Structures are given as C-alpha cells and as structure tokens.
Amino acid sequence: MARRTVRIAMNGVTGRMGYRQHLVRSLLALREQGGLDLGGGDVLWPEPVLVGRRADALREIAARHGLAETSTDLDAVLADDSVEVYFDAQATAARPEALKRAVAAGKHLYTEKPTALDLAGALDLARLADRAGVRHGVVQDKIFLPGLRKLKRLVDGGFFGRVLSVRGEFGYWVFEGDWQQAQRPSWNYRAGDGGGITADMLPHWEYVLHELFGRVTAVTARTATHVPRRIDERGRPYDATADDAVYGIFELRGGAVAQINSSWAVRVHREELLELQVDGTHGSAVAGLHGCRIQHRATTPKPVWNPDLPTGDRFREQWQEVPDNEEFGNAFMVQWEAFLRHVVLGTPYRWDLLAGARGVQLAELGLLSSAEGRRVEVPELVL
Template identity: 75%
Template structure:
C-alpha cells in the first residue's frame, strides 16, 4: 500500500461544528482508522492545518490532539503550495471572500453552508471553481443520518406508493443567555453577522427535499423573531436582529407538498430534535436523526373522532420500527470520505458549490417570501 499525505487547511475549527464534527469525528477519525483506502493500493493520510483567528485556542487544540500545524494567517496558508484542500466552517459572513481566495489559489474547496450571503455570490463561487478546474464540495450532512438513510431506503423500495406530503419539525429551546448559558453563539441572532434560522436551516431543507423527493418549485414562508433580546457570551444583553423561527410551505415537482417548522424557541415534545413525516397512498413513515417508524396501508387502523371519550390506545404503538440492517458511520465523516475519493480517485460527487447555491437561493427566497407575504416560485439555476 502507498500512503499519500493530503494537507487540509481547516478554517474555523475552534467553533462547535468545525471542531466536533469535522476535525474530531471526521478527519481525526480517519487518521485513527489508518487513513482512507482508495481501493487502488493508495491510502490517503489527512494532515490537518488548524486555521483561525485565536492563536491560543488553535495552539491548545493542536497540543490536545498531537497536531503539528496551525496558523492565524489565511493568506499565508493559501500561498503554501503543499496545501491541497481548503475547508471552511467559520462565520457565514466571511465565507464567500475566503472561498474566492482559496479557489484563486488553486485549492480544492470543501465548505459548510450557506456558501455565501446571497445567491449571486453563491453562483459566482460555483462558476469560479469550474473555471479554475478545482473540485468543490458543500456539507449536506443530514442526507447521511441513519433515519434519513432508512427513509431513502423506503422511497427507493416503493413503500409509499405515490407520495403526497412531507411534514417536518425541527428545533429546540435555545436559552436566552441571561440565567442559563445559550447553546448557540450570539452571532446566530444578528442578521448583520449572517445569522438567522432561515439562513441556517433552509439550505438544509432544500437538499433534503431535493435529494429525497424532487426539486422544490415554490416557497411560502413566515420568518419571525420571537425573542427580541438575548445575552451574549460576556453576559451583555443585545437586540436579536435575525429571525429565530420560520414556518415554510414548499411545493415539489410532481405535486408533493412539504411543510417544515424551524425554531430555536420550541420545547421538544417528539422523539428527536428533527422529525419528518412522509405520507403516501400505500404507507407513511416518521424519520428522525437515527430512527424511522412506518405504518403500511394494510396495517392502518381506523381512527374515529369522538371528543367525548378518551383514547384507549396509543397511536405511537401502532407503528413499526425500521431495523438498521447496516452499520451507520458518522454522517460528516462519510461525506468527507466521499469528497476525498472524488478529488483523488475521480469518484462521482454532485454535492458541489452549485448544489450549495440552491440552498442559498432557498434561504433568500424564504426571507423574501416572508417580507412580501406571498408565495414565490423557485427558478432553476445553472452556470
């Protein structure tokens, strides 16, 4: 076996997502398993370079995990010809600029979403990457969740018959920060810093709906800020200028209708933090992060509406759990593996910057729909 070292500049690894999912559970996990076998006698060995603004935090992470390379100067890292891939998980507001620099430097780019603050910028990134001949990838992690993989298995097997509708519930209560520390950074609630739940979550809903059910053709959304004042990391109050909840209706080619609620102001009364119910003529399913339950047409009970009598049975008990039937690896790690195989072995891969642009488009149209109070068509985009 031949070992090939791949140097990956990882920008934003001091943040929650960049550190936990991308560094520890993806890149370091690949190193722990001995690298990534390409199947042709080559093993890729990822060598991360930690990049960020806080020198002390980067140094601490490097020492904790026994890593040699870290830097606070992005331009210096991009000028290093030994760097193969640039990854970004830093603040949304600075992503477009740093990705442009990485593409201009000839680096393959892999990035969190949204890829830009507006559709025009997102399309420009996709165009620049294509013209530069560099490979690109956008994180679309929810496609690799066990629950949604089981749901995809049901769709591919024809379980639903004709799919009629999708109902999604996502969210949890994010503490305001006054008497309990908030679970999300304060910039998430400032529109001027790229915050807002529409910008954060509508790109997810676009690729989930697109990959599982078809292209989204229209969006009708209401975005709002339920909690106008929050407290930042220093305990100081600030005005929330970004939306913290959004309620969307999405039409999908072929007639499927999806309704998805997204909120950081909801207390969880469901099995998982996100759940999708899919109803079809032959059966229904409820899929979450890990689990998936079904009810087939032949096993559907006959509920009778009678408000004068209490229910004597549990509706949840009338559903059947879908077995795993396979080992599910961390979804972020799986997509990293696919992207690396795309870059170094020519494997098929379509979650690129153009796919990321569709997510930016969805968020942009969602905010516009909410501001104008009307349903908007979703034009197809291309380079």
C-alpha cells in the same frame, strides 16, 4: 500499500461544529482507523493544518490532538503548494471572501453552508470554482444521517407509492444567555453577521427535499423573531435582529407538499430534534436523525374520532421500526470520505457549490416570501 497524504487547511475549527464534527469526528477519526481506504491497497492520510484568528486556541487544539501545524495567516497557508484542500467552517459573513481566496490559490474547496450571504454571491463562487478547475463540495450532512438514509431506502424501494406530503419539525430552546448560557453563538441572532434560522436551516431543507422527494418549485414562508433580546458571550445584552423561527410550505416537483417548522424558540416534545413524517398512498414513515418507523396501508388502523370519549388507541405502538441493515458511520465523516475520494480519484460527487447555491436561493426566497406575504416560485438554477 501506498499512503497518499492530503494536507487540508481547516478554517473555523475553534467553533463547535468545525471542531467536534469536522476535525474530531471526521478527519481525526479517519486517522484513528488508519486513514481512508482508496482501494487497491492505497490509503489516504488527511493532515489538518489548523487556521483561524485565535492563535492560543489553535495551539491548544493542536496540542490536545497531536497536530503539528497552526496558523493565523490564511494567505500564507493558501500559498503553500503542499496544501491541496481548503475547508471553511467560519461564521457565514467571513466565508465567501475566504473561499474566493482559496479558489484563486488553486485549492480544492469543501465548505459548510450557507456558502454566501446571497444567491448572487453563491453562484459567483460556483462559477469561479468551475472556471478554476478545482473540485468543490458543500456539507449536506443530514442526508447521511441514519434516519434519513433509512427514509431514502424506503423511497427507492417504492414503499410510499405516490408521496402526498412531508411534515417536519426541527428545533429546540436556545437559552437567552442570562440565567443559562446560550447554546448558540450570538452572531446567529444578528442579521448583519449572516445570522437567522432561515439562512441556517432552509439550505438544509432544500437538499433533503431535493434528494428524497424532488426539487422545491415554490415556497411560502413566515419568519419570526420570538425572543427579541438576548445576552452575548461577554454578558452584554443585545437586540436580536435576525429571525429565530421560520414556518415554511414547500411545493415539490411531482405535486407533493412539504411543511417544515424550524425554531430556536420551541421546547422539544418528540423523539428527536428533527422529525419528518412522510405520507404516501401506500404507506407512511416518521424519520428522525437515527430512527425511522413505518406504517403500511395494509396495517393502517381505522380510528374513529369521538370528541366525547378519550381514545384508547396507542397510535405510536402501531408503527414498525425500520431495521438498520447496515452500519451507519458519522454523517459528517461519511461525506468527508466521499469528498476526499472525489478529490483524489475523481469519483462522482453531486453535492457541489451549485447544490450549495440552491440552498442559499431557497433561504433568500423564503425571506422574500415572508417579507411580502406571498407565495414565491423557485426557478431552477444553472451556471
């Protein structure tokens, strides 16, 4: 058996997502299981090199997990020929420049989204990476979640017939930071720092809709800043200059219409933080992060609405749970595995920087739609 070590510069692991999902639940989890099986007896061993601005925080994380290398000098890490992959989970505003430096150093790229602050920057990154001949990938974790993988199984099996519509609800209440600490960093609410739920979530909805139902061809959106004043990590009040909610209508190739509400100012009254209902001519499904329920047309009841009487129907009890039928790994880890195989073995991988640019494009056009109060067509992107 041959063990191939791949050294990965990880920038942004002091943040919640970079630390929990990418370092602990993905790369360290791969190490705990003995590495990534490449087939033929070969194993890939990921070796993280922690990069960031806060040396003490990096050293504490490294000591906690028995890692050897940390650095606050990104250029020095990128100059190290033994580092093959650069991963970025920084705040959005810092990401494009770091990715460009990594491309110039010849590193393969794997990055959180959005990949840039605007479409021009996202396309520029994709072109630079292609010209440099490096492999590149963008985190698109939600399509690897158990609930959405079950939904994809239904789509591929023809369960829905012709898909008519998709309705989604995402979000939760993010505390203002005064009497309870906020669950999200304050930069998320500052437009100048790349904040805003439109920039954060519309890239997710682009790839979810694209992968499951077809490319988004037009968007009509309305953004809002429902909570205009918040308290930052140091206890100082600040004005929220970025949107904390976006209500979108997305027209899809093939004629289906998707409506998705995203909000950090909503209290949850649903089974999961994300729920998508898909209605088709032959059946419907409601999928969350983990579960998925269905109702086929042959078992659809015929309710009659009488405003004078309360209904006796228990509508949720009339749906059937979709079985797992397989073991679903952590969504972030599953995509890390696919990307690392792509880097080492050259296996096909379609979630690249062009796919990331489509997400930035949809967010940009969603903001334009809201600002101008109109429907905006979404052109197909090519490099």
